[in-house]
Amino acid sequence: MDINHLTLLTDLYELTMMQGYFKTGNDETVVFDVFYRDNPSGSGYAITCGLDQVIDYIKNLSFSYDDIDYLRNQGIFDEDFLEYLAGYHFTGDIYAIAEGTVVFPREPLLKVKAPIMEAQLVETALLNIINHQSLIATKASRVVYAAGGSGVMEFGLRRAQGPDAGTYGARAAVIGGCDGTSNVLAGKCFDIPILGTHAHSWIMSFDDEYHAFRAYADLYPDSCTLLVDTYDTLRSGVPNAIRVFEELRAEGHMPKHYGIRLDSGDLAYLTKKARIMLDEAGFPDAVIAASGDLDENLITSLKSQGAPITSWGVGTKLITSADCPAFGGVYKLAASKPKGADEFTAKIKISENPAKITNPGNKTIYRIYGKEDGKIRGDLICLVGEHYDESDDLTIFDPQATWKKSTLAGGTYTMRELLVPIFIKGQCVYKSPSVMDIRSYCKDELNTLWDESRRLVNPQEVYVDLSMPLYKLKNELLDANHKK
Amino acid sequence: MDINHLTLLTDLYELTMMQGYFKTGNDETVVFDVFYRDNPSGSGYAITCGLDQVIDYIKNLSFSYDDIDYLRNQGIFDEDFLEYLAGYHFTGDIYAIAEGTVVFPREPLLKVKAPIMEAQLVETALLNIINHQSLIATKASRVVYAAGGSGVMEFGLRRAQGPDAGTYGARAAVIGGCDGTSNVLAGKCFDIPILGTHAHSWIMSFDDEYHAFRAYADLYPDSCTLLVDTYDTLRSGVPNAIRVFEELRAEGHMPKHYGIRLDSGDLAYLTKKARIMLDEAGFPDAVIAASGDLDENLITSLKSQGAPITSWGVGTKLITSADCPAFGGVYKLAASKPKGADEFTAKIKISENPAKITNPGNKTIYRIYGKEDGKIRGDLICLVGEHYDESDDLTIFDPQATWKKSTLAGGTYTMRELLVPIFIKGQCVYKSPSVMDIRSYCKDELNTLWDESRRLVNPQEVYVDLSMPLYKLKNELLDANHKK
Known part of the structure; x- marks a missing residue:
């Protein structure tokens, strides 16, 4: 078994759907978004993490003869489709938010734009990698926040959910702010300090x-x-x-x-x-x-009682994010266009629960900062191609409570596009920083949050708004669906 | 990075201690026990799992030049010790309880008998592997129990804590009773059914x-x-x-x-x-x-309301064991003997908490079954070399509440030694069954439990007793320590 060859690290239904697209001649290009709905552990934010492993995974995607044989033996795949798989490689585009960035619910952390068969295959592994590392990086940032100035070491390898969980978990923990790890393999693989x-x-x-x-x-x-x-x-x-x-x-x-x-x-x-x-x-x-059984809550409690502890070794509850052991990232179809077409058609997933309705279309995200203080004012999800000028006034509003509006005067804010190109036409165009550089970027990122949003319990929400064109598109699709 | 080369999958302190033993000339042979203190998720038992991966790990233990270089660059290891590491391989004995066996707190799931440096190195990886897979197998057995006769599929890969957690987790879930997994890689690696x-x-x-x-x-x-x-x-x-x-x-x-x-x-x-x-x-x-967010509790509740569901796809809460995401296995020194000596000296770890005091000595475990019904009467932890005859009456007692005694009449019970040899003098002497065979063994194992101990909530405890010689040894060591 070579668990590093991760092409088969996918749910079977991705392959049965791929064969379906293949057989029905579906050669659309589609946009899938990776996003999540709730911050873990009651946090006011999350840290996105795992992109470097996503890049490795995409670069190494290919079905070995052994893989094809295995699939053939399942008795549900035809030879023409297996032949297609044998020649499979990823030819699409991927955009993502850099690792270590502070992120919020409902915004695309990563966007795949690719032929539908290619985009479908990668769903499971992308979610697995990003969900895991974002979970641990977020948890680590909370533990480090609780520890104040004193150092936090990641000590959880023996209780991690398998070797990867310990090793990639240590990577994520250091990105989230830990000073180092006890895990020697993680130290070697990611050039991070080892301690013990x-x-x-x-x-x-x-x-x-x-x-x-x-x-x-x-x-x-x-x-x-x-x-x-x-x-x-x-x-x-x-x-x-x-x-x-x-x-x-x-x-x-x-x-x-x-x-x-x-x-x-x-x-x-x-x-x-x-x-x-x-x-x-x-x-x-x-x-x-x-x-010994430390987490952000126990550290806060011990410090409030004046425990003169200057160094914290945090194990089980960090490496498993024990109070919230899964990050709920999902992968949803947002747009599609037939081969040769110019324009994407927006797609929406309806749900009885408004929070579960997806944001349609080929989107990007701008982060808005106060010009003076550098703190986050909010994020704006918009459609690719919308143009903003920092010298104009900008009105943003809560997409679920539209009466909550605020206007930022031109010249008082700056904007930064969060999604950056990672793969273009199957070629990687992005070089990941070192883990220690990501860690230091993440520290700066956390400083763009108001203290109120870093609070461990009941933090102030950071607003993620929709642009007016995206808001209108979403409502048109909802209306159209309602009429059907 | 080759995460499959797991020799460095260890806490740094194992290596600093190893260098310490090396430098102080400690060439004792020691016995370390892997055991746990509490069943996860309020269960009345656990399922031990992961032995086949432990075997792979031990067989492949060796420091590459790259590993040695990495350690040299830490600046804390001397050349003579690094030379020793370059030639390191495991020469000891390992005994373990077969995968899929029902187990209980405080009994050794695995026992390492080896020169102290070798035994120390393997602590972290052994715990990582056994803790993870035992956790998921136990959780799966609870979910399958809740589902009654209807099938349970493991669907959690996208929310698992990394690729290994999804893949080894699927293995453990099938051993615990799931019918199959959505994870294609797990299907290929372990020859288990894939579904979707x-x-x-x-x-x-x-x-x-x-x-x-x-x-x-x-x-x-x-x-x-x-x-x-x-x-x-x-x-x-x-x-x-x-x-x-x-x-x-x-x-x-x-x-x-x-x-x-x-x-x-x-x-x-x-x-x-x-x-x-x-x-x-x-x-x-x-x-x-x-x-959708299923676990043993929601399945029980849905069934109690008459939901006519005949097939359950269980994801996040199974693959992370969400209510209890870590299995608390520990690795404790139980005995040692200097090179050339015949007899082991028992070692004990004291704690203010009686449940945390270890059981000393080189031990084994007998499981006692009712002869007629094949159900477990209790487990007896004893010292290697104690002899029992099934035709004799057997008195067992609770080691923490010694007035709780019961006597089994000779001829009414059978005994089975649970720890079997896996490695002898560094050679593997055990062949793991296929995963589907382990699954079917595990099903039989679960049938040796009384219904009262399988209950999901507040189950009846199964007694794990100490033999009289072990009980006396433990008390002697406690007394001796108290006098010091």
Whole structure:
């Protein structure tokens, strides 16, 4: 099994539909949008993430003989269609919002414009990759926000949902703001910092805790964080750590970075006591690192009780986004045009639930910033080809509550088109930044949000409006459907 | 990046500890146990899963030059240790419980007996693999239980936490009882049934719903499930589906399997109405398939309201185990012996929380069945070398509430050792069954549980007891630690 050859990473129905388009001679070019409906974890925003893996996936799309054989053996595909698959490669266009960008519900994070068979095949893998990494990047940004200035490490590999979840999850966590990961493979693959010291088994492999600590300190003279909760944090762990730190000080070998880590017990109580013990022994710069079932809520709560923790190791609840373990990205048909036609015909998916009705047409997105403060005023989804001039007044309105309008005076705002070309006619035209560069871009992106929208609980919504032409098109399609 | 080369899929601290053992000359052989403390999702049991991937991982363990270079560049590893890593392969023993077996908290699912450096390295990947697949297999078994006799399909790939989570997750879901998956790659890799028909985009790519249905029915004459909720389920979808079925009947081409699928709206109301419409049109054997945010609780609730759904497509909440997205497997040192010694010295990890105190020593597990009914009476964790005779009376007791005792009369019970050898001296001695064979074994395994322990909510606990020698050893170690 070669799980990296991801061409078959798709739902069977994509292939049965493809054969249907093939057999019925459907050679339309279509536009599919990837978008989501609700921010995860009650967040006021999400971070889009995973584009670099989407690029890899698209570049490597091709059916091996083995794949074709496997499909043939299903007994539902005809030879002419299998022949088509054998020669398949992606020839379409893809536009996407750069990784690490702050995004909001209902706006296209990625747009595929391609012959319908090609566009249909890639649905599942695109959603899988973007849903996963956007989920973890968003969660990480929340955890990092809760930690304030102190560092957050991603420590969840052992509880991640498989090797990829741990490895791509670590990538996404660093993009969302984590300082590094314990996952060595992620460090190697994505050139991100790896971090870690020792586990309880290190302590238990020695006759006593002191000798375990001392041996560790001798081995790693530059950086020495000792795990103090194997036997008894306050009566054994912290005193033994202080004994070792005192020895190192006396020997003139004080490590540059040193401190203790707690992985169990009441972290507020124990760290406050430990802080006093360390300070009294003359180690005010000893780091206190904590781990164990942390998430943004527990970190907020511990900090509000004054826990003097300066470094957070966050595992399970970050790497699985435990309170909301799926990002609800969907892939919906927005427009189509027959071969040779000039214009796209807009398509709409109706639902009894207004929030589930799609935005039709071949669209793009402008982000509107206040010129003075650089903060986001709102996003404007519009049709490709609409023109805006930053010196004109701009009226935006809530598409579901149209009486909510506001007008931005010309010259007081700037606009940025969010969707950028990634593939044009099957050729990749985009170079992904390094993960650490995406991380730093993401930090800047988060600063374009008002504090009110970053709040972890019940944040202020950022408005995503429709342009007037898009709003009219949508209503025409709804009316037409109603008459049918 | 080659994510299949998983040797670096480990936490950094495993490597820093390994270097520590290397530098301090620790050449002990140790025993580590993989076990978990709580069943996921409030279940009365779990299904252990992932062993075949553990075997692959162990077989392929080796550091490439590239890996060594990467580690060298971290600046914390010495050349002698890196040389050791370059020659590393696993030379130890691994014992495990077969995949698909029903398991309970605190019993070793897998046991590594190896030189400490080798045993330490594999911790993270073993936990990652077993935690993920055991989680999904357990969840799937609950969903399948809720569905009663009707079939469950795994449809979650697009919401899975990355490609592996979707693919290994589909494997685990089928082991837990799903009939198949939509994930074509999983179908190919694990030889499991793949299933699926069409999406809303198929319907939307035609001018109207009827022609979309008719085209689909013509393409797939053997099996035809039509998605009826694109525009209006009862006013458009079901009538158009019936029209197509009537045409096929009139033409003498009725498909072997046919029916409708609903993916939105109130599934109880809509399926009851649809059932009446299908029956009145003379299609009582039309399948009604449903999907959309399903899990074991919603399925139970829909069935209790009489929803006539005969096929369930379960996505997000199964593939992420949404209510409990991590399986808490841990890896704890249980025993060690210096090179050349005959006997293992038992090791214990103390905690203020009695449930977190580990079971010391080199252990095995016997499962005790009633001879007549084949149902599980309980599990007995004991030390390797203890001997039991099924013709003797057997007294078992709850290790945390020792007054809870019960005696099984000789001849009324049978015992089965659960841990079987997988690797001996680094050589794999075990051949995994096919996934479909594991699935069928798992079905038999679930039948060894009393109904009371399969109940989805508040199930009866199955007792996992300690043998008298193990119980005494544990208390001696606790006493000794207390005196220190």
